[in-house]
Amino acid sequence: MEANAKVLVVDDEERIRRLIRMYLEREDFLVEEADNGKDALDLSLNNDYDVILLDLMMPEMDGIEVCEALRKEKNTPVIMLTAKGEEANRVQGFEVGTDDYIVKPFSPREVVLRVKALLRRVSQTNFKSDDTTTKELLVFPHLTIDHDAHRVTADGKEISLTPKEYELLCFLASAPDKVFNRELLLKEVWQYEFFGDLRTVDTHVKRLREKLNNVSKEASKMIVTVWGVGYKFEVDDV
Amino acid sequence: MEANAKVLVVDDEERIRRLIRMYLEREDFLVEEADNGKDALDLSLNNDYDVILLDLMMPEMDGIEVCEALRKEKNTPVIMLTAKGEEANRVQGFEVGTDDYIVKPFSPREVVLRVKALLRRVSQTNFKSDDTTTKELLVFPHLTIDHDAHRVTADGKEISLTPKEYELLCFLASAPDKVFNRELLLKEVWQYEFFGDLRTVDTHVKRLREKLNNVSKEASKMIVTVWGVGYKFEVDDV
DNA sequence: CACAAGTATTATAAATCTGTTACGTTATGC
DNA sequence: GCATAACGTAACAGATTTATAATACTTGTG
Numbered sequence: 017m018e019a020n021a022k023v024l025v026v027d028d029e030e031r032i033r034r035l036i037r038m039y040l041e042r043e044d045f046l047v048e049e050a051d052n053g054k055d056a057l058d059l060s061l062n063n064d065y066d067v068i069l070l071d072l073m074m075p076e077m078d079g080i081e082v083c084e085a086l087r088k089e090k091n092t093p094v095i096m097l098t099a100k101g102e103e104a105n106r107v108q109g110f111e112v113g114t115d116d117y118i119v120k121p122f123s124p125r126e127v128v129l130r131v132k133a134l135l136r137r138v139s140q141t142n143f144k145s146d147d148t149t150t151k152e153l154l155v156f157p158h159l160t161i162d163h164d165a166h167r168v169t170a171d172g173k174e175i176s177l178t179p180k181e182y183e184l185l186c187f188l189a190s191a192p193d194k195v196f197n198r199e200l201l202l203k204e205v206w207q208y209e210f211f212g213d214l215r216t217v218d219t220h221v222k223r224l225r226e227k228l229n230n231v232s233k234e235a236s237k238m239i240v241t242v243w244g245v246g247y248k249f250e251v252d253d254v
Numbered sequence: 255m256e257a258n259a260k261v262l263v264v265d266d267e268e269r270i271r272r273l274i275r276m277y278l279e280r281e282d283f284l285v286e287e288a289d290n291g292k293d294a295l296d297l298s299l300n301n302d303y304d305v306i307l308l309d310l311m312m313p314e315m316d317g318i319e320v321c322e323a324l325r326k327e328k329n330t331p332v333i334m335l336t337a338k339g340e341e342a343n344r345v346q347g348f349e350v351g352t353d354d355y356i357v358k359p360f361s362p363r364e365v366v367l368r369v370k371a372l373l374r375r376v377s378q379t380n381f382k383s384d385d386t387t388t389k390e391l392l393v394f395p396h397l398t399i400d401h402d403a404h405r406v407t408a409d410g411k412e413i414s415l416t417p418k419e420y421e422l423l424c425f426l427a428s429a430p431d432k433v434f435n436r437e438l439l440l441k442e443v444w445q446y447e448f449f450g451d452l453r454t455v456d457t458h459v460k461r462l463r464e465k466l467n468n469v470s471k472e473a474s475k476m477i478v479t480v481w482g483v484g485y486k487f488e489v490d491d492v
Numbered sequence: 493c494a495c496a497a498g499t500a501t502t503a504t505a506a507a508t509c510t511g512t513t514a515c516g517t518t519a520t521g522c
Numbered sequence: 523g524c525a526t527a528a529c530g531t532a533a534c535a536g537a538t539t540t541a542t543a544a545t546a547c548t549t550g551t552g
Contacts, residue, residue, distance in 0.1 A: 087268075113272065165431040165488075166480050178509055179482035215529090216511055222530060243519065244528070416498055453540090454500055460541065481508070482539070 021066035021135055022046045026056040026082070027097065028074045035208055036069060039124040040131065053077025057085055065092050066138075067131050070114075072098040080112050087113040093134050097122075121209040125187070154189055156251055158234040161189060170228050170235035180205070181224045184217075188239065188249035197246035221247055259304035259373055260284045264294040264320070265335065266312045270358075273446055274307060277362040278369065291315025295323055303330050304376075305369050308352075310336040318350050325351040331372050335360075359445040363425065392427050394489055396472040399427060408466055408473035418443070419462045422455075426477065426487035435484035459485055 023045045025036050030051070037047045048063075050056040053074050060068055060082075068086075072079040083094050096117040116134055118127060152163035160169045168175045168185065177185065183205050188196070196204070198214040206212070221239060229236035240250045261283050263274050268289070275285045286301075288294040291312050298306055298320075306324075310317040321332050334355040354372055356365060390401035398407045406413045406423065415423065421443050426434070434442075436452040444450070459477060467474035478488045 113269070162431075164433065165486065166433040166483055167431070180510070212511060213513090215513090218529065219511070219531085222532095226531095241529070418499070448500095450499095451501060453502085456540065457500075457542090460543095479540070 020044060020046050022048070022064070023131065024048050024050065024056065024060055024063070024065045024068045026050045026053070026069065026074075026079070027071040028052060029071075032071070032097075035124060036127055039128050043128055043132075045131070053079070053082045057082050060086055060092060061089055067134055068092055068094045069127070069131070070094055070096050072096050083112050083114055093138050095130060095134060121207040123205060123207050125204050154186075156189070156192075156238065158232050159189070159228075159238060161186060170232035173231045175227050175231055177224070177227060180220055181227070184220050185224055185239075185249075188247065192249050192251045195242045195245050195248040201246065217247070258282060258284050259369075260286070260302070261369065262286050262288065262294065262298055262301070262303045262306045264288045264291070264307065264312075264317070265309040266290060267309075270309070270335075273362060274365055277366050281366055281370075283369070291317065291320045295320050298324055298330060299327055305372055306330055306332045307365070307369070308332055308334050310334050310340055321350050321352055331376050333368060333372060359447040361421075361443060361445050363421075363442050392424075394427070394430075394476065396470050397427070397466075397476060399424060408470035411469045413465050413469055415462070415465060418458055419465070422458050423462055423477075423487075426485065430487050430489045433480045433483050433486040439484065455485070 023040055025033050025040075025047060026049070027033050027036075028051050033049045033051070037049065040047050048059065048065075050059055054077050056068070056070065057077070059065075070079040070082060079096050083096070086092065086094070093115045094113065096112075096114045097120060098117055099120045115137075116130055118130055154161040154163075158171050161167075162169075163186075166182070168177055168182065184201070187201070187205050198217040201217050202210065202212065202214065221241075225236045225239055228239070238250055238252075240248050242248055261278055263271050263278075263285060264287070265271050265274075266289050271287045271289070275287065278285050286297065286303075288297055292315050294306070294308065295315070297303075308317040308320060317334055317336075321334070324330065324332070331353045332351065334350075334352045335358055336355055337358045353375075354368055356368055392399040392401070396409050400406075401424070404420070406415055406420065422439070425439070425443050436455040439455050440448065440450065440452065459479075463474045463477055466477070476487055476489065478486050480486055
């Protein structure tokens with residue numbers, strides 16, 4: 017069990033650090049921060065982190081330098097954070113020694129998922145755990161979500177969803193019966209820089225319901241409006 | 255069963271070792287490393303590896319010397335890693351005693367395939383195992399890939415594919431219904447030094463579809479675009 | 493060295509998705 | 523029932539993503 021894995025978050029922007037910290041802590045990670053490359057390197061050499069989230073672009077010592085220096089001593093898994101146009105190419109390559117990278121602006125949810133995925137990967141190679149639990153398949157009475165195939169089927173029939181529709185559905189379905197308000201949905205499913213209208217959520221819900229409804233009334237009913245609050249994914253237990 | 259076969263990876267470049275290690279471990283191989291010929295020889299004499307991946311060009315003691323010295327004691331299968339212009343000729347020849355060789359820069363996928371192939375070959379000659387499980391034949395409703403013959407047929411008609419087209423198709427077809435993003439495809443199918451444009455994948459997909467479509471509309475439809483994500487090889491289950 | 497085949501890049505066109513707005517509908521409290 | 527607030531719906535413009543085609547580059551071969 018990777019209970020309380022320790023994560024170091026390195027970024028010169030405080031709001032980014034705080035954002036990531038918030039989401040990681042909610043998943044019971046222990047989070048520490050550094051706002052520059054030098055401190056990051058010191059910290060990571062003197063502590064055993066389970067993952068390091070490392071911003072690529074930082075003044076003085078950038079993420080690549082930190083990673084390369086770190087790699088001379090230890091093999092702590094590193095996820096690089098890169099802005100859009102940044103030389104993602106070099107980071108992708110293996111010369112630097114990063115294990116994954118995330119493009120800004122990301123959705124907080126994505127960061128959590130990637131960190132977890134990396135921990136899983138690492139722990140697998142280290143102890144050969146029997147951790148086959150990570151099914152990429154969500155099955156409900158009238159609806160199935162196959163993550164690998166990126167496929168949603170309602171009553172056996174496939175439904176073609178747009179990326180946002182798919183993400184929204186997955187998010188709701190990953191916590192059945194839990195209500196989310198629009199604000200939270202925007203925060204979780206959209207990127208952190210998105211400050212759009214709350215009604216945007218409604219539109220996507222509408223489209224999602226429509227597509228589901230075309231195939232299965234039952235499936236469409238699973239996305240429930242909670243008046244004055246938000247939406248939830250409800251599983252009938254009839 | 256070659257469960258947890260033990261592989262020794264010898265290369266003076268760390269990133270190469272790490273790259274190979276990563277891909278082999280993902281296939282459940284046990285991987286050990288050496289960064290020079292001397293250590294490699296010691297290790298391989300004192301351990302029973304199932305395969306040794308041996309870089310040809312190394313300071314002091316090169317791959318050929320290691321291999322020759324090793325051969326005086328034991329018959330551990332050896333795959334030589336050679337850079338492009340290097341005297342692949344000598345390695346190819348039988349005077350050295352290598353079992354296979356791979357030219358750098360390779361694609362990670364290739365290494366895994368070659369290692370597996372070699373293990374298969376060796377285990378066959380050693381114990382005449384009933385291991386006919388490893389079919390080199392992929393058969394789908396409208397498409398067949400015969401690895402041995404390096405031949406693709408759609409609806410019975412043969413299709414002539416370029417190397418990249420073939421590899422791309424094989425890779426997708428080896429994991430039906432699983433979506434791969436362009437990045438991953440570049441990493442897996444292309445060589446490890448390639449950091450090209452993601453659109454390159456599109457172009458190859460286009461040409462592949464075109465060739466398939468010339469012969470079988472059905473076959474061409476198997477390569478599916480997943481909007482905002484990537485491509486997958488889909489098998490209709492109608 | 494020229495040629496051909498294969499490959500990567502780029503530019504452009506086409507398809508698709510997305511957020512917003514405006515307006516219609518439904519629920520809620522009085 | 524009425525006013526109000528919250529939600530549903532439809533349509534549009536702009537943005538994003540993919541397909542296609544054309545071009546340039548690379549590589550192997552004779």
